[in-house]
Amino acid sequence: MSRLGEQRSRKQASLLVGGLLVFTASAGAILWLALQCLSQTGGVFSYALDDPYIHLSIARNFALHGVWGITPFEPASACSSPLWALILSVLIRVFGDWSFWPLVLGIGCSLAVPLVLYVRLVRSGFHPLPAGLGALAPFAVGPLAVLPFTGMEHSLQVLLDFLFLFWIWDQLEGVRRKQDSWIGLSLAFLICLCRFESVFLVVIPFLVFAFRREWKTSMLLALGPIAAIGGFALFSKLMGMPLLPNSLVLKGNVSHPLTAGWFLNMYLNLRGRSFPLFDLFVLTVGLGFSLRFSRLQESTRSLQILCLVVVTATVLHCGFALVGIFYRYEAYLTCLLIFWCVVAIRQWTEFAKGWSEIPVSQPRWLMAIGAAVLAHLILLPVLWIYQLNANLIVSIYGVGLAMLIAMETGPKNAARLSRTFLQTMFPLALYFIARNRGVPAGIEVSNASRDIYTQQFQMARFVNEIHPDGRVVVNDIGAMSYFTKAHIFDLWGLATNSVRDLKLTDNWKTSTMKQEIDRFGPDIIIAYPDWYKKNRAMPSSLIPVATWTIPPVTTAAKPVVEFWAPSAQAAMEIQKRMRQFERRLPEQVKVKYLTLPQS
Numbered sequence: 001m002s003r004l005g006e007q008r009s010r011k012q013a014s015l016l017v018g019g020l021l022v023f024t025a026s027a028g029a030i031l032w033l034a035l036q037c038l039s040q041t042g043g044v045f046s047y048a049l050d051d052p053y054i055h056l057s058i059a060r061n062f063a064l065h066g067v068w069g070i071t072p073f074e075p076a077s078a079c080s081s082p083l084w085a086l087i088l089s090v091l092i093r094v095f096g097d098w099s100f101w102p103l104v105l106g107i108g109c110s111l112a113v114p115l116v117l118y119v120r121l122v123r124s125g126f127h128p129l130p131a132g133l134g135a136l137a138p139f140a141v142g143p144l145a146v147l148p149f150t151g152m153e154h155s156l157q158v159l160l161d162f163l164f165l166f167w168i169w170d171q172l173e174g175v176r177r178k179q180d181s182w183i184g185l186s187l188a189f190l191i192c193l194c195r196f197e198s199v200f201l202v203v204i205p206f207l208v209f210a211f212r213r214e215w216k217t218s219m220l221l222a223l224g225p226i227a228a229i230g231g232f233a234l235f236s237k238l239m240g241m242p243l244l245p246n247s248l249v250l251k252g253n254v255s256h257p258l259t260a261g262w263f264l265n266m267y268l269n270l271r272g273r274s275f276p277l278f279d280l281f282v283l284t285v286g287l288g289f290s291l292r293f294s295r296l297q298e299s300t301r302s303l304q305i306l307c308l309v310v311v312t313a314t315v316l317h318c319g320f321a322l323v324g325i326f327y328r329y330e331a332y333l334t335c336l337l338i339f340w341c342v343v344a345i346r347q348w349t350e351f352a353k354g355w356s357e358i359p360v361s362q363p364r365w366l367m368a369i370g371a372a373v374l375a376h377l378i379l380l381p382v383l384w385i386y387q388l389n390a391n392l393i394v395s396i397y398g399v400g401l402a403m404l405i406a407m408e409t410g411p412k413n414a415a416r417l418s419r420t421f422l423q424t425m426f427p428l429a430l431y432f433i434a435r436n437r438g439v440p441a442g443i444e445v446s447n448a449s450r451d452i453y454t455q456q457f458q459m460a461r462f463v464n465e466i467h468p469d470g471r472v473v474v475n476d477i478g479a480m481s482y483f484t485k486a487h488i489f490d491l492w493g494l495a496t497n498s499v500r501d502l503k504l505t506d507n508w509k510t511s512t513m514k515q516e517i518d519r520f521g522p523d524i525i526i527a528y529p530d531w532y533k534k535n536r537a538m539p540s541s542l543i544p545v546a547t548w549t550i551p552p553v554t555t556a557a558k559p560v561v562e563f564w565a566p567s568a569q570a571a572m573e574i575q576k577r578m579r580q581f582e583r584r585l586p587e588q589v590k591v592k593y594l595t596l597p598q599s
Contacts (some may be wrong), residue, residue, distance in 0.1 A: 052151025188224025
């Protein structure tokens with residue numbers, strides 16, 4: 001075998017072994033979290049959110065009844081991801097209804113992401129060890145290990161967004177194939193059909209290719225989001241639903257773009273509601289500027305454009321959409337930002353090797369450390385006043401210590417100085433970000449699973465026993481719609497358009513609530529009492545029956561749900577059946593029976 005053949009074989013073996021190690025580490029983390037979740041629910045699997053059961057309900061009804069809704073009785077635009085629901089619908093149609101489909105899909109996508117990243121990094125010239133660590137960093141901080149247990153589409157979103165980012169990278173680097181424009185169209189279509197927020201990733205590439213007068217690529221990139229979002233809007237209209245999903249309208253910030261309120265929402269999302277995202281944003285912007293204003297400017301042009309892509313997407317997402325809510329909405333941004341930083345750090349490190357002949361005296365070395373510490377001392381009070389997260393700046397202490405050690409143990413040149421700074425700063429920053437995001441998510445996921453099992457899951461079991469085909473008013477519709485055959489009135493408005501319209505016009509109050517509930521004619525009402533007070537209190541005609549209380553919550557909105565009845569006779573029957581059902585409730589659920597009016 002020739003030397004070239006031997007090198008190729010070694011590279012392939014290294015790629016295979018490294019990929020296997022990355023897969024094993026990722027799969028081990030997911031398996032450990034699964035065992036933690038099952039330990040909280042007595043061995044019964046429950047998702048960490050109620051939302052995946054909404055998607056399962058819509059997928060089942062679309063597959064079996066041709067109705068895009070949480071029940072087969074009427075369409076309802078309660079789905080945040082058309083692509084996810086369509087995939088589930090196909091699986092249910094072909095293989096049958098199974099509540100584990102979202103988990104299986106989520107695990108598959110979460111495991112695929114670090115493998116795809118590892119292969120990409122190795123083929124980009126990374127040594128297998130830093131490539132493996134770089135591939136696992138987004139997995140850990142995303143946190144991709146946790147996302148499958150939410151049962152939502154965010155793992156798929158991250159995977160598709162990375163494929164789209166790599167396609168853009170190849171185009172910018174001049175790696176062109178005949179079918180590339182159509183691949184770009186397909187990816188732009190899929191990322192937007194998976195999550196509408198991914199359209200933010202298309203903005204800068206569209207402008208860049210238009211500026212380069214690559215009109216075909218630019219127009220096809222624009223066509224992708226138009227086909228995805230516009231196509232679903234047309235489908236919704238034909239199904240008798242609103243043009244935009246109710247979740248997008250009720251939870252987003254789409255009605256007042258670029259106003260003072262919009263900028264405030266963007267600032268709050270970026271700064272306070274998910275501060276590890278702020279750290280990553282600052283780190284990315286800083287590295288981006290360092291590439292722009294350096295000798296690396298020309299050689300890293302494509303990397304600078306990719307920085308602009310993810311930074312712009314972050315700003316637009318924080319302005320128009322949500323962050324937080326169990327780490328999922330901004331997961332794709334954290335993964336993209338971390339990956340970009342990994343690549344940028346390597347570019348700087350490789351470039352700095354050429355500075356080995358530039359001596360740096362000990363006084364200048366100490367001045368560099370002093371400047372870093374002084375910058376920290378100046379910035380920390382400012383960050384504290386404006387309530388910005390200072391963890392990233394605290395990393396300076398560790399960097400300063402590493403630079404002192406390097407100064408005493410090796411040559412004093414610019415290459416060593418810059419490499420010490422970069423190779424210490426990023427791991428420390430990543431540690432702080434992981435400590436505030438990935439680690440808490442891993443700890444909280446089992447409690448979140450317990451929340452849904454002890455609250456929404458048990459509510460559905462109870463309704464399925466006393467009113468399996470009845471009419472239910474509820475403000476958490478997922479488990480109720482999936483595990484029962486009841487007619488559902490959604491107090492939140494995701495699946496009931498009349499409530500949605502009343503909320504959007506600020507007319508959702510006790511009087512209108514009474515009209516809507518009376519028109520629906522429920523057998524039972526279940527809701528969070530804390531959500532319905534003052535001018536939005538439950539109608540006095542409804543009779544309180546009992547409350548269920550679970551331990552302090554993680555993803556459930558409130559620990560207490562209350563049951564109401566439409567009449568005194570119904571209240572007595574519900575309370576009677578609940579006393580019989582109580583012994584089958586998990587021990588964490590505490591039942592309190594309320595005094596019923598005398599008939």
